[in-house]
Amino acid sequence: MSLRNVNEDLARERRNCTFDPTELTYLLDGGEEKTKERRDREKFFLSDPNLKDTVPAEYLSHKEKYENAVKKACYLFTKVKQMQGEGSAMEGYRQVLGGTLGSAILKDGNPFTLHYVMFIPTIMGQGNYEQQIHWIGRAWNLDMIGTYAQTELGHGTFVRGLETTAHYDPRTQEFIINSPTLTSYKWWPGGLGHTANYAVVVAQLHTQGKSHGIHPFIVQIRDEKSHKPMPGVKVGEIGTKLGMNATNNGYLGFDHVRIPRENMLMKNAQVLEDGTYVKSPRDKLAYGTMVFVRVVLIQDVASYLCKAVTIATRYSAVRRQSELKPGQPEPQIIEYKTQQFKLLPNIAACFAFKFSAAWLWDMYNNVAEELDEKNFEHLPELHAISCCLKAVCTADGTAGVETCRLACGGHGYMTCSNLPSTYGLITATCTYEGENTVMLLQTARYLMKAWEQVSRGEPLTPTVSYLKTAGVKTDEKWENTLGHVIKAFKQVAAGKIRTSAQNMDRRVRNGYSQEDAWNMTSIELAHCSEAHCRAFIVEKFVESVEALTVSPPLRAVLTQLCELYAVYWLLQKSGDFLQYSFITPEDIEGIQLWLEILLERLRPNAVGIVDGFDLCDEILSSALGAWDGQVYERLFEEALKSPLNSIPVNSSFHKYMKPFFKSSL
């Protein structure tokens, strides 16, 4: 396969590229050395025949998919240990579990992921010194394999509603873990079904007759030797899903299971031997972890979208269809403006997400340092911006992957395009780690408070400081510049926030309770939050590109992408801009033309940009997106891998069809 010629259309695209994609690759990796490291790591794993499937996993039964995943995961982590000898330990795990390399090795999820991503980090973050000593070594050595059990059948994002109980019994110094209802069963944790033998279980703590809210407990769920469920433990998998069918998501119920007092993770709150509850002095610490997870999530979303746009862009350069001019050869479909309109704004979004994630990562690190010094000042702002970024990036990324899939026509519907599976992974991010509408409304609370601060003349935090001035209408005339774009995005956000605040006030004045008014205004509040987020993303995109040290040709491309992202969303939401910004109906046509010119300018570099993402064929895992562009050969080769094609006549012909046809005579 690797010796194949590159499709001539694709080769020509590469020759005509106006910048050096390698420069982009180094930029995105953080330097040439980092690129080399990453490529070496990818080669180390992806060229290993033991990590390749002879029959693609999608042809297996659900049970076989799981067994195949366990087999590969065991082999994979052995290999990580080999690599560790040579370098960074945690980085290796992070990579082989993440959205780029990880989803190339185990396309449909890895049943061990939560052991490394949640079980060990939770013990490290929430266990006290003795607990870390006791558990971490065992967990690293795989004496135990853990998962993190928080979500229940009845409750997800609203964690206060969790029903699993942990009652302390001072006589035996044990907690009694119990599932009082069907809805209290744990539901979803990855690896919980048949893989993990321990779990961090989040439960409502009761001691000395009082309830103290949710706390984490380490509970053994399977015997270490026999792997059989422990007495009083009901455990199994939850069944098939839209995607991630190898993650072995499980359910877990407890019938008064007793665990030692020491199994409550006590770095923060504690229960003493006599049952005395000692409150945590730093309640807000958990927010930090949540933000960390969201940064990773946005990076993963960017990586899924990068995959999808790489596949769809290369395919669009290779696919020739229909006619633009009578008598001429069929054009590459990337020549169609409507196709460019599907691809290029999503390519731009990849960069928007990456720059926002990078900014959020920096802010997270700053705030984390402050937290160490018991300074909680910037935590609410960090939390607010991370909530709306989570919602907007996951929703846009999901829609973007789907646009890319549909832009590949029927072939995008094939599993071997890898677009359906990428969709299965990315759409899940809209729901987990905080359902998107809930996330938007959390940011909206922060924005409403900020608006009150404006009206009281109080100082504002940096991400909302624009509220002070953006609402003021000016006589300025619109021009197609990034400066004006940023201004207009802020005017829209400020205008929508003001309107929502006014509607809230009006409803409260009319006698509705604060809560009812909030609910009645919540559609607009969610839109506020989105508008605020887009203004933020656009501004960070502009600032990030300006701050880069890059060659003029690459800068030109990045600036065009930045403009395209902004102009695309401006036109998508043109009603908001006509309502709240200094843009007039007469300006819209000129902005539409700006968009069309940007598409025209970016089009020759589309393949170069996605090449710059440097996603190797094994990561793309797509008949449509491979480097060589031999789309049709690859589609055909993939079809031949179907076990149904291994014999010319399927047994069902003799077994069912023949007797049926005879009976019809």
Added chain:
Amino acid sequence: MSLRNVNEDLARERRNCTFDPTELTYLLDGGEEKTKERRDREKFFLSDPNLKDTVPAEYLSHKEKYENAVKKACYLFTKVKQMQGEGSAMEGYRQVLGGTLGSAILKDGNPFTLHYVMFIPTIMGQGNYEQQIHWIGRAWNLDMIGTYAQTELGHGTFVRGLETTAHYDPRTQEFIINSPTLTSYKWWPGGLGHTANYAVVVAQLHTQGKSHGIHPFIVQIRDEKSHKPMPGVKVGEIGTKLGMNATNNGYLGFDHVRIPRENMLMKNAQVLEDGTYVKSPRDKLAYGTMVFVRVVLIQDVASYLCKAVTIATRYSAVRRQSELKPGQPEPQIIEYKTQQFKLLPNIAACFAFKFSAAWLWDMYNNVAEELDEKNFEHLPELHAISCCLKAVCTADGTAGVETCRLACGGHGYMTCSNLPSTYGLITATCTYEGENTVMLLQTARYLMKAWEQVSRGEPLTPTVSYLKTAGVKTDEKWENTLGHVIKAFKQVAAGKIRTSAQNMDRRVRNGYSQEDAWNMTSIELAHCSEAHCRAFIVEKFVESVEALTVSPPLRAVLTQLCELYAVYWLLQKSGDFLQYSFITPEDIEGIQLWLEILLERLRPNAVGIVDGFDLCDEILSSALGAWDGQVYERLFEEALKSPLNSIPVNSSFHKYMKPFFKSSL
């Protein structure tokens, strides 16, 4: 399961409904008698244990899924024959293959569908009298099982580009069917992989040294007895897909396969014995069939969306989460305005699609009658409106199903919600029977011609007659009435069409060719087409509701749904309305309030409306959407059906995990 109590929240919703859902059911079916017939038919099939799966198909391997589908399909058609004794033949087939009953029996597709839906109808529509005599009887008797092979690896919607050739050889009076390239391989036909032994093959006809474009040929592809591929025929399945994995989509290549001259379907064009080509006198007839298929498609889309909104609405009445007011019980999530905003516009869309499909069906029948009298006058208009309706309904329906799935949170991601599989079915409609962007641009061509007619003062066809007056700005002040809504939608469509026409003209004046100008303007042209379609849907919705004979309570609900559909889309596209209609920025807030009031009014009837769709539990096939609302019990029962859960310890523990853990010590 059927004896279960109804969830109390759901029962209360039903008690509080202000209209009689049964009246709605009768209305949608076309009368009480029709409802009874449908229910009897559904019971006849869905209560049959032989058509139920003990292990849900999603747990099987791809090969097993196919074999299971063949088994069930054979049984199913035997049953259809039984039923035929009692009534309408073709109707029975249509029902067991359609989007409601059909997708309940074989959730992931039926490998025999194309035999009944395309193979037989094509012979009936395009075969001459002798050919019908020869083939139809055999096809009905299942002496042969056929499929329809048009799309190729290299060409789909653009049928002129098909590459398969049929060269006529007058010496032997045979056609030589050949696949000259890899891209000429047939790709996608349902049932082609391992099921069909005959196919209608669409190929480029060559005779007497001339090419005559594409024509249909009956080609035997497998031996009737052994089922082995015929000499020179390469056939197999194309592999797994996002959905419909039991349809056995196949590929097909020919190495100079000879078929008798009589196997060309010759109702229209003919090839005489000596190779003389006789042109069809009625080229335009094929359009009629395309429109028929689109009507069925829109009905299917409506049915998928009805399923999704039923599931999501009932779940939203049962699911309680978070808090609206401190200290109060968790509310049903349907109480949240943001949730209503996800559900109710999609419920409204179900009706919008149904009314548009009904209108299109009437127009199709009128035009079909005219065609019989060689009157082609209304064909272009029929074609134009059917293209944009196909694109808009399939795209909106797909987005709607996904919104419903996401509105069910994590549980919507479970296969047993039936939302992922419904998505797999509905999203395919965006691509097949004409890719949506291509469809929109076909309508746009008609609209550009209509605009020229306006400027020349020529008469216009009914669906575009609004172009004459809608563009004229008036001093009228906006009011929240349906009359004003229709007016504004038409102003938007007319305004966008005018702008696009002007941009086309400008580009042509600036020296671009007509074709380049078209491509450069195509993003706006596609938007024109969408705006035109929405104006049409809104107007037909209003007219249809007005024309109904229903009780006042039901009329009130239908009118609210009609208003909601219109107002929802007005706000979604508010930029267009501010740019082109008499709506001003000051009006928008009042329209937003109108939307919120409609949500408030419709909310108590949400469950009643979806109950009125009368989709039985077997059709919904959803743990979240069942009549009794016992969501959690059903989720748990479904999980227990996973073969992985049949034994407590999976073999992979001993085989892979244990050795791996040991090696880690």
